[in-house]
Amino acid sequence: MHIEVRGLNKSFGDFNAVKDVSFDIEKGKLIGLLGPSGGGKTSILRMLAGLETPTSGDIVFHGQRVNDLPPQERGIGFVFQNYALFKHMTVYDNVAFGLKVKKLSKEKIRERVMYLIELTGLKGFEHRYPHQLSGGQRQRVAFARALAPEPQLLLLDEPFAAIDAKIRTELRTWLKEMIERVGITSIFVTHDQEEAIEVADEIMIISKGRLEQKGSPWDIYKNPETPFVASFIGESTIVEDISILKGFESLSDQPGTKALIRPEYIEHGKPGEIKLASAATTATVRQLHFRGSEWMVELAIGDTKLITYRSLEREVLQVGGQVQVLVHRAYMFNDDDSWIMENPLKVDPMPIHI
Amino acid sequence: MRRLWIILTYVIFTLLLIVPLVKIFTGAWEEGIDGFWDALSRPQSIHALMMTGIIVVLVTIINTLFGVMLALYLVRAQWLGPRLKRLLNSIVDLPFAVSPVIGGLMIVLILGPSTVIGALFADMGVNIVYALPGMILATLFVTFPIMVREVMPVLQEIGAQQEEAASTLGAYSWYTFWKVTWPSIRWGVIYGVVLTVARSMGEFGAVLVVSGNIMNKTQTATTLVYQDVENFNVVAANGIALVLAAVSVGLLLLMEWSKKRREVH
Ligand SMILES: Nc1ncnc2c1ncn2[C@@H]1O[C@H](COP(=O)(O)OP(=O)(O)OP(=O)(O)O)[C@@H](O)[C@H]1O
Ligand SMILES: [Mg+2]
DSSP: OOEEEEEEEEEETTEEEEEEEEEEEOTTOEEEEEOOTTSSHHHHHHHHHTSSOOSEEEEEETTEEOTTSOGGGSOEEEEOTTOOOOTTSOHHHHHHHHHHHTTOOHHHHHHHHHHHHHHTTOTTOTTOOGGGSOHHHHHHHHHHHHHTTOOSEEEEESTTTTSOHHHHHHHHHHHHHHHHHHTOEEEEEESOHHHHHHHOSEEEEEETTEEEEEEOHHHHHHSOSSHHHHHHSSOOEEESOGGGSTTOGGGGGSTTOEEEEOGGGEEEESTTSSSOGGGOEEEEEEEEEEOSSEEEEEEEETTEEEEEEEETTSOOOOTTOEEEEEEOEEEEEOSSOEEEEEOGGGSOSSOOOO | OHHHHHHHHHHHHIIIIIHHHHHHHHHHTTTHHHHHHHHHHSHHHHHHHHHHHHHHHHHHHHHHHHHHHHHHHHHHOSSSOHHHHHHHHHHHTHHHHSOHHHHHHHHHHHHSTTSHHHHHHHHTTOOOTTSHHHHHHHHHHHHHHHHHHHHHHHHHHHOSHHHHHHHHTTOOHHHHIIIIIHHHHHHHHHHHHHHHHHHHHHOOHHHHHHHOOOTTTTOOHHHHHHHHHHTTOHHHHHHHHHHHHHHHHHHHHHHHHHHHHHHHO
16 A cells, blocks of 8 residues: 655644654555654554544545544554453454454455464464463464454554564564565564664654654665764764864864764774775774674774774784774764765775776 | 451451341341241332332443443543543542432432422422432432442553554444453453442432432332331341341352452453
């Protein structure tokens, strides 16, 4: 189902939980709604489902405005954060609920329920009650129940929040596959960026009620449009005065401009290890943290702190030792503007012409 | 020290509950089965027990319907503003705070034969005060908070999510209520019914004020006991009290059972 949202607002009393949110979602896409807690993700989802009335704005499904349609008529499936399974019904009856409402024949219901139970790997559990299931199994039941009436749009509110980290990765791969197989437009909420990046076709970043950016995970990572997005996605350090770094000296005449630097944009090495020595700055190793598969290195240039990673293959650094640092690019921002700046010294001083 | 307290508790318990019960029992049988039977088969006894029965049945039905409905509205309805909800919520408790006698008096003051509304109803041939409708109203007033207070916490505890899930699955409110909400609040409602039956059966003050205690007309079991005691007809008083006590014991057992079920679900 094609979804269009225009100028959506929601206030609770005098608190604006959602502010002027607009977006389009193409049919069949899997969208991740990502943002810090309290940002308004659940509120947006609930308005799409019709469980909450927007203060203003339009919600359009398939070119038809659905603001005044009750949830029963919207053709959406909703998976709640804590699943909200009918606790006095068996797994079978939970999944069958939406079909019984439609007054389908017993055989049709049975066929569809058994298909979904098999699809979600719940075979053998049909006669259990929700309290006799594990968290992961409950999640599958909630998923099967939402899919049963063949909705056009599936909304999932933090579907993995209540599941421990290990099964979580497994389940989200499963969910992505499942959604692809069914081919249903889906939106899921998460505040785990790794989850959003891994699962979603497109990510929408929501913060303080606003839609900060919408795009593919790679796009958002590469070209963050706002400082919030830049700092929220991926790891980064904020540098107050970037002009101390070679290549960025020109920014000293722009006070108030800060730089956001990702660890992977920082090249470091012992003197001589960096080919473009002319673009490198000297830094002191402040601290080393072992991170299982690599070292996290805390560097200091004057008062400025930088964070980067070092492979275990390379020679181990000493705390207090000196290294050369080359910053390839930085995300710059001040009060009225933000841009990405490549290190101008990186242009090879002796380009090879063939 | 602790044992002393336990013994003391038992002694007080026995004195307050068991001794009167035994007294009632022996008192009712003082003149043998015939005396007990005679006391019960007096026309005023039969009438009073019947009145109590009618009041209990009607009050319980009305109270259950409206109590569950009000609880649903107070917990779930979004169109009721939070302030109105708070106001209604405190009004629900009013009958618990006000003495039943005052409650009865309020009904007499509002609907009595000398008031405008009372006269209006009298013109239509319906007497409210000093008649069955007033007695039902008085008992309703006294027992109204019971059901609301039993059901509201259960509704709050189960939350709205299961109902919301049902609505996204296409179910409208009536279907959702019976298939999703009712199974969760069922035992709370049953417990509330038992409490309402017990309370409306035993109600004395409010009914006494409203009914005028007219024999064979507006007398209930409790007001008859009161009258028999006044007339030193102890055997008859004990007989009727025994019937009431027996029902109460039955209700108590039912209450225990439903309370247990309520905790399980
Ligand atoms: N019914 C309500 N009444 C008043 N305020 C509300 C209500 N529902 C949500 N809010 C407020 O709206 C804001 C957004 O809430 P929402 O639940 O949409 O956040 P969220 O992004 O889903 O957060 P989380 O990741 O913690 O679930 C919060 O500040 C919350 O306090
Ligand atoms: Mg939320």
